[in-house]
Amino acid sequence: MTPVRSPQLAQIIRFALVGGVNTATFYGFYLGLHPWMPYFAAYTLAFVLxxxxxxxLNTYFTYRTRPTWRKFLLFPLTNLTNYVVTSVGVYALVEWARMNDKIAPLVAAAAAIPFTYVLSRRILLRPAPTPADA
Incomplete structure (x- = not known):
């Protein structure tokens, strides 16, 4: 018997792959910027980049939708929760738990993954408004 593949399961797997690439990209930027600026500034700039x-990656690969300016401008809202959760986490882990500031961003990022998936899915798969909606 062949297992049935859910389109949403495939989407979650693609999201996880993009998340891995995104985390590696973020971490590479963070480590590259960290020697030149304080850890939190390096964290923030790496996050934005x-x-x-x-x-x-999420528009083309995960959700297989067309990027638009509207989605691009709304996409940061999906990451606002991620940014808040990970920022508080990074600060708490470094300042209060005395975790190494090169490891803390990876640990904090894990807590934000489910929120980022749900919010990015809502934004990127949201239908474009029609003239009748105006």
Whole structure:
């Protein structure tokens, strides 16, 4: 018997793959920027740069939809929760738990994954408004 593949399961798998690429990209930017600026500034800039890449990977590969300016401008909203959760996590892990500031972003990012999936799916698969909606 051949297992039935759910389109949503395939989407979750693609999201996880993009997440892995995005995390590696973010972490590479973070490590590259960290020697030149304080850890939190490096974290923030790396986050923004990797978010741009994440938008295109998620539109084309994960959700197989066309990128639009509207989606591009709304996409940061999907990452706002991710940013808040991971920012608080990074700060707490470094300042309060005394975790190494090179490892803390990876640990904090794990907590935000489910939220990012749900929110990015809602934004990127949202139908474009029609003139009748205006």
């Amino acid at each position: 990797s978010m741009i890449g994440s938008f295109f």
